[in-house]
Amino acid sequence: MSFEKLKIIEPILKALRNEGYSNPTPIQEQSIPIILQRKDLFGCAQTGTGKTAAFAIPVLQLIHEHKQTVKQPNTIKALVLTPTRELAMQIQESFEAYGKFTGINHTVVFGGVSQWTQVNALRRGVDILVATPGRLLDLINQNVVRLGDLKLLVLDEADRMLDMGFVNDVKKIIAKTPRQKQTLFFSATMAPDIRRLADSLLINPLKVEVTPVATTAETIQQAVCFVEKKNKPALLLHLLTNTDIPMALVFTRTKHGADRVAKELNRSGIRAEAIHGNKSQQARQKALHQFRLKQIKVLVATDIAARGIDIDELSHVINFELPNVPETYVHRIGRTGRAGASGIAISFCDREEKAYLKDIQKLTSCLIPVEGDHPFKDAPVNNDLRKQARTPYEMAKPKPAKRFSRDNKRPGRFNTRVVQ
Template identity: 50%
Template sequence: MSFKDLKLIKPLLKAIESSGYSEPTLVQQKAIPPILDHKDVIVSAQTGTGKTAAFALPILQQLFDKQDAPKRGKKIRALIISPTRELAVQIQQNFKTYAQFSNLRSLVVFGGTSIEPQIDALNKGIDILVATPGRLLDLHKQDYINLDYIETLVLDEADLMLAMGFIDDIKKIERLCPENKQTLLFSATIPYKIEQLAHTILKDPERIDVTPTKSVAKDVSQVLYYVPKRNKIELCLHLLRNTIKGNVLIFRRTKFGVNKLEQTLTNNGYKVDSIHGDKAQSERQTALNKFKNGYVKILIATDVAARGIDINELDNVFNFDMPNQAETYVHRIGRTGRAGNIGRAYAMCSADEKSYVKTIEQYINVQIPIETEHPYPLDPKAKPIVHKKKGSKYKKGRKSVASKKKKKRWY
């Protein structure tokens, strides 16, 4: 199937061709026709499957007739809600690319940066708005954004928005839009709460599933190292020196863990940068650019900060901490092995993470190969270290034993 078969108009076909794409991906083949028919859709698809174009192309086509409104006369007619700044920026870049042969204007707004330039751009008039929930509601409250003319609302990475606690914001935004809009919901997984949300805000939606969720990218070779928790940093350094070739994206569970590992690797002479939720948007973008341009070979990230980051030539993914969600593992390792390249996924597992590995293997239906030849093997009988809280050496009650002895009772 070609993009022409999807009944896309010439300006869009020209933009697709100049971007170097020749055939639509599976999610694009399945999602574009119903979206063009103005149907509500729920799409279950992983990151890296081309889903941004699956909604961007039909939205641009539907708005094409309204493109020649004078700049200040433009109304926001398409709204895309994204959970993270990085993903929002990436979506808007896609819109710009596909709209290059039209007069349709798009804008991205997100928190963590100055609000004034975003207000200026809004005042000039735009057709398509990509936004994170907090900044959108902030601008709407201040009367800089009018959602009365929204024709299409897109909720991207809905499962992540749920995990980040945005669900009430999403419901509020949906209520601010016209009732007769088209709603498109994209999510890597469809947990029960997303199912509930879809039931309340979508009208008779068409369901599109292009995720064999239990499979992982075929072009990714996986390997697992069992290691005591205290030796993870040593094994990480050992692998970076002897095994891992090329650039590497390292995942840690917490911001504290990210900072600690960054410090250690820097002290060992590695060029490294990091992204996590506490960093300002400009710092995150700089770190990402340095990694993409090869200035640093190692980028350390938490899952939330790394969601939606697109790095075409990523050689390795390193799970320093095993994720406690099988879907997260699939997301992480799906960042490498893209566009026909072979990727490698390394994982370290300590005694307290063994149950996570079991869950992941059941989910992906694959036994992850174990590498035993390394300097810090984990004793197979090792039990997780449980830190027991020590109780107070003083007995409960307000009086000490000595004071009780001294007191003469009247009874």
């Protein structure tokens, strides 16, 4: 099916053609007609399925049609709430790309930066506002933002907003909106608390679920490396220097851990930056920009970035530490293998994390293959990355025969050996 068959208006179709889009993804194919009928929607889809376009395209069209029939000053007619700054900016970029020929005004507001520029943009008038809950609530309390004319409300990554403790802010914001509005609710999981929140917001919603809950994309080849905790840094350096990994997104559980891994990689001659909640917005955007341009090889992130980073052709995700919440694993590795592309996800697992691995495999109904052919499985090694990279073993041993890289015969696949 093409976008034309979804009855998308020509200004948006023109923008989609400019972006190289011709056929919608399953979530887009199912969601767009429902939204254009002005019905409430509960969408459940894993990350990387084209969910942003699934709501951005019809929201732009509905606002465009409204402006053609109702002449009024630019007031906020659509609000998109999302949990992180990175994700808010990416949604704003999507509205800019798809709506460039519609004449619709949109902006984004988030915390961590001065509100001066954001306030000026709001005072000039916007039709669509993308926001994180904390900053938006601040602006509402300052009477800078008024939501009395709102026609559309979108809650994106609703489960993540609950995990991050935004539920009370979200409820306060929703209380400022009109009772009569169309609400779109998107979540990657369907936990009981998510269902309760959706039931309280949606009116006779239609449900779209394009994949089983908490499944990983088939295009991602997964592997797990059992390794002692103290040997994880050496194994990471081994992979980055002895295998064909052009760029990698590395996940840690803590902010301190992300800083430590990035620092050690830089000491070992591999350019890396850390991104987490304690970093300023300017520093985070700079790191993301450098990573996109491949000026740095490794971006080390905490889970705040698990759903907020969208890098074209990201080949590898490495879980330096397994998450203690199994759904987070799905979101992490979903940063690769996007839009039908292939990707590789490698996870390090120490003895304390084996319970986490078991939960992940139970959730995803997938037995992750074990990669046992690495030098740090059993033997203790020096934890200093700089020294480890210069051991006689590392200097003498040739690079592995693409055990952690693309297979020449089967592009995009991952060579692994299952250890019984």
